[in-house]
Amino acid sequence: MNEDDSIPLIGQVVRILQGREAGQYMVVIKMVDERYVLLADGEKRKYDRPKKKNLHHIEQMDFISPEVQNSLLETGRVTNGKLRFALAKFSSEVVTDLKKGDQHDGERRCN
Numbered sequence: 001m002n003e004d005d006s007i008p009l010i011g012q013v014v015r016i017l018q019g020r021e022a023g024q025y026m027v028v029i030k031m032v033d034e035r036y037v038l039l040a041d042g043e044k045r046k047y048d049r050p051k052k053k054n055l056h057h058i059e060q061m062d063f064i065s066p067e068v069q070n071s072l073l074e075t076g077r078v079t080n081g082k083l084r085f086a087l088a089k090f091s092s093e094v095v096t097d098l099k100k101g102d103q104h105d106g107e108r109r110c111n
Helices: 066-075 080-110
Strands: 012-016 025-031 036-040 051-054 058-064
Touching: 012 036, 012 080, 025 066, 025 080, 058 080, 066 080
Parallel strands: none
Antiparallel strands: 012 025, 012 058, 025 036, 036 051
8 A cells, every 4th residue: 555545534634636626725524435535624615515535636734633633523523613723724834834945945046
């Protein structure tokens, strides 16, 4: 089993690689089967109308929202606010890391 075949966890942030929402980040809210997951972001894709996505069309990020994961495991539901909060928290960490990387790239280009 290679890295692309690993199954994402509930509450994990993923990036969509294929389709209309390509490049967007969403949260895994349910595993349909070994091939498909249901994704939501709390804004365009609410919890009540998630997007069914093939595992080969998403990239797993190294971020699992404990708030979303706990809510789904305890009650079977999650609020759209928690989904938005999880993605905001993830994007703030990723943007911070990208800015650090961009500074180094800019220094190399200038020299």
